[in-house]
Amino acid sequence: MPVQRSNRPSPRPPSAAPKLQAVPALDDSTEGQAPRRRGRPPRLSRAAIFRAALDLIDAEGAAALTMRRLGAEMGVEAMSLYRHVASKDALLDGVAEQLMAEHEVGVEDHDWAVSAQRFTQQIHTIARAHPAAFDLVGLRALNTVDAMRPVEALLAALREGGFTPDRAVAAFRLLSGYSRGFALSEIAGFTLASATDGNPRLTGDKLPAEGFPAIHELTGELARESTEDDFRAGVETIIAGLREDLASTPRIA
Amino acid sequence: MPVQRSNRPSPRPPSAAPKLQAVPALDDSTEGQAPRRRGRPPRLSRAAIFRAALDLIDAEGAAALTMRRLGAEMGVEAMSLYRHVASKDALLDGVAEQLMAEHEVGVEDHDWAVSAQRFTQQIHTIARAHPAAFDLVGLRALNTVDAMRPVEALLAALREGGFTPDRAVAAFRLLSGYSRGFALSEIAGFTLASATDGNPRLTGDKLPAEGFPAIHELTGELARESTEDDFRAGVETIIAGLREDLASTPRIA
DNA sequence: ACCTGAACACCGTTCAAGT
DNA sequence: ACCTGAACACCGTTCAAGT
Numbered sequence: 001m002p003v004q005r006s007n008r009p010s011p012r013p014p015s016a017a018p019k020l021q022a023v024p025a026l027d028d029s030t031e032g033q034a035p036r037r038r039g040r041p042p043r044l045s046r047a048a049i050f051r052a053a054l055d056l057i058d059a060e061g062a063a064a065l066t067m068r069r070l071g072a073e074m075g076v077e078a079m080s081l082y083r084h085v086a087s088k089d090a091l092l093d094g095v096a097e098q099l100m101a102e103h104e105v106g107v108e109d110h111d112w113a114v115s116a117q118r119f120t121q122q123i124h125t126i127a128r129a130h131p132a133a134f135d136l137v138g139l140r141a142l143n144t145v146d147a148m149r150p151v152e153a154l155l156a157a158l159r160e161g162g163f164t165p166d167r168a169v170a171a172f173r174l175l176s177g178y179s180r181g182f183a184l185s186e187i188a189g190f191t192l193a194s195a196t197d198g199n200p201r202l203t204g205d206k207l208p209a210e211g212f213p214a215i216h217e218l219t220g221e222l223a224r225e226s227t228e229d230d231f232r233a234g235v236e237t238i239i240a241g242l243r244e245d246l247a248s249t250p251r252i253a
Numbered sequence: 254m255p256v257q258r259s260n261r262p263s264p265r266p267p268s269a270a271p272k273l274q275a276v277p278a279l280d281d282s283t284e285g286q287a288p289r290r291r292g293r294p295p296r297l298s299r300a301a302i303f304r305a306a307l308d309l310i311d312a313e314g315a316a317a318l319t320m321r322r323l324g325a326e327m328g329v330e331a332m333s334l335y336r337h338v339a340s341k342d343a344l345l346d347g348v349a350e351q352l353m354a355e356h357e358v359g360v361e362d363h364d365w366a367v368s369a370q371r372f373t374q375q376i377h378t379i380a381r382a383h384p385a386a387f388d389l390v391g392l393r394a395l396n397t398v399d400a401m402r403p404v405e406a407l408l409a410a411l412r413e414g415g416f417t418p419d420r421a422v423a424a425f426r427l428l429s430g431y432s433r434g435f436a437l438s439e440i441a442g443f444t445l446a447s448a449t450d451g452n453p454r455l456t457g458d459k460l461p462a463e464g465f466p467a468i469h470e471l472t473g474e475l476a477r478e479s480t481e482d483d484f485r486a487g488v489e490t491i492i493a494g495l496r497e498d499l500a501s502t503p504r505i506a
Numbered sequence: 507a508c509c510t511g512a513a514c515a516c517c518g519t520t521c522a523a524g525t
Numbered sequence: 526a527c528c529t530g531a532a533c534a535c536c537g538t539t540c541a542a543g544t
Contacts, residue, residue: 044527067518079519080528088518141442148465155467168467169474173435173443174487181434182426189394190426212401214408214421221422234427241494297508320537332538333509341537 044076046084050094054133057095062136067091096137097144102126105153112161113239116171119154120179120235124228127183135187138180162246171242178238179231186226297329299337303347307386310348315389320344349390350397355379358406365414366492369424372407373432373488377481380436388440391433415499424495431491432484439479 052074057065067088071078085091103122109115127134151172158168215222305327310318320341324331338344356375362368380387404425411421468475 066516068516077529079521079530082519083527139437139441145461148468152465152468155471159467159470165471165474169471170483170486173438173479173483174431174490176443177435177438177487178427178431179434180438181432181436182430183434184392184437185426185430185433188392190429208398212405214412215401215405217412218408218418218422221418226426230423230426233423234430237427237494237498238491239494240497241490241492244493244497245490319535321535330510332511332540335538336508 044074044080044084046094049074049081049084049091050098053091053095054098054130057133057136058130061132065136092137093140093142095133096140096142097147099126099130099133099137100142100147102129103147103150105149107153110157110160112157112163113243115154115157116175116239116242117232117235119150120175121232122150123176123179124183124231127187128228131187134183138184167245174238174242175235178234182226182231182234186231190222190226297327297333297337299347302327302334302337302344303351306344306348307351307383310386310389311383314385318389345390346393346395348386349393349395350400352379352383352386352390353395353400355382356400356403358402360406363410363413365410365416366496368407368410369428369492369495370485370488372403373428374485375403376429376432377436377484380440381481384440387436391437420498427491427495428488431487435479435484435487439484443475443479 049070053065053070056070056073066078067081068078070091071081074081081091085094103126106115106118127138154175155168155172158171159165163171302323306318306323309323309326319331320334321331323344324334327334334344338347356379359371380391407428408421408425411424412418416424
């Protein structure tokens with residue numbers, strides 16, 4: 001089974017009516033501070049490129065995101081993209097930022113457990129909304145201000161909730177590790193065999209009848225796809241554990 | 254910065270003294286049941302290919318694993334590999350199996366908390382031993398008997414420990430999600446900026462001085478790379494939470 | 507039976523050239 | 526200033542041919 005040959009629905013002449021073009025959105029217009037000049041508006045901008053890339057991944061999967069294809073999608077040659085992004089790797093960083101920009105931060109409350117649910121929930125929501133993209137760039141280390149904001153909110157809530165510095169960071173890593181891992185495992189099929197045709201299949205099917213009693217017993221539950229609630233329940237369990245940690249440590253005013 | 258050009262140390266004539274050749278290991282000889290025939294032994298076998306692929310990733314990173322390069326490494330043309338693996342995707346499945354085969358299962362004890370520590374520990378150990386490979390294939394859903402064995406052990410321990418079927422599966426997903434997510438985040442740098450040159454850098458460096466007090470306060474702790482103990486402590490926290498879940502549910506004999 | 511040569515249809519990226 | 530053509534050095538994969 002070929003991996004990256006011709007999954008394209010139809011050849012679609014790249015010159016005719018490209019799907020994603022100028023997209024002159026609000027946050028784009030602030031990029032060049034000069035008052036709208038008279039010449040033809042630039043077709044490309046970093047923001048537009050990242051948006052188009054994310055759209056392309058959403059629509060056709062990670063394998064469809066090539067510089068050439070993305071260029072075609074924007075009505076431009078692939079090489080033109082290099083005016084705006086240094087490399088494909090930089091493009092993926094941009095896609096990651098674009099993706100994580102959907103992580104909204106609630107500023108009002110200060111209870112650490114609520115903040116923890118918020119923080120993790122948002123990661124899971126993003127992963128569900130853009131599985132292919134999350135799979136591709138969901139683990140990238142970002143150093144943008146936007147990517148820091150949710151982290152800041154969670155860490156602040158933990159500190160105010162009485163977590164010591166090292167416990168706060170530990171809690172952050174625990175919550176963030178779980179969120180990403182659960183989301184990615186969900187996308188990948190949770191290690192337990194899904195069929196090659198993509199349809200979920202009973203886990204125990206190929207197992208020798210003897211020797212795997214627990215898996216056999218739990219086949220139904222294991223085959224069930226995980227839900228939002230499953231994810232949330234896991235976070236609750238973690239929060240319960242954290243609460244215990246916190247209780248067994250001297251509080252900090 | 255070019256991504257996949259010429260990272261090779263030296264051109265190394267592919268015909269002269271290939272590093273990884275026959276490797277006639279124990280579990281290889283059982284593959285063909287016929288008694289050692291007289292002709293030259295086959296240079297290639299699925300097991301040998303997977304081992305060589307994992308070695309190559311360990312030594313030079315995921316980008317170095319191309320069919321052509323792997324062939325050269327084994328003293329063979331790339332196309333010869335297709336006699337034994339259907340595609341590069343199938344090759345990666347094999348690498349994942351090879352990797353997870355390092356997950357040893359302790360059979361003796363039956364305490365679910367110990368089993369949980371064992372199960373998660375092993376995943377983390379594998380990830381630490383083969384970070385590039387784990388990053389590449391650590392999430393693949395496998396349906397081999399070997400990959401099922403540790404899962405069976407954990408699920409069995411949970412059931413015997415009093416977890417109901419749905420809680421046992423939930424606990425498995427929680428533990429496995431955390432393990433993979435923590436390990437992958439560790440490899441990727443935990444979302445918080447590492448410098449482009451690869452050296453770990455203080456997280457807060459690029460942040461505006463105002464607006465991120467918690468991150469600034471915790472910079473030192475955030476910049477510290479996570480350890481085996483950090484991972485283990487997270488598992489303990491999860492176990493504490495699971496214990497509470499268990500206590501608040503009617504026991505099953 | 508097992509491996510190879512040559513080819514196909516792609517990649518990311520560079521660079522001199524166009525407008 | 527911004528985009529393009531042509532080229533370079535790669536990819537995965539197929540298939541007819543070699544031994």
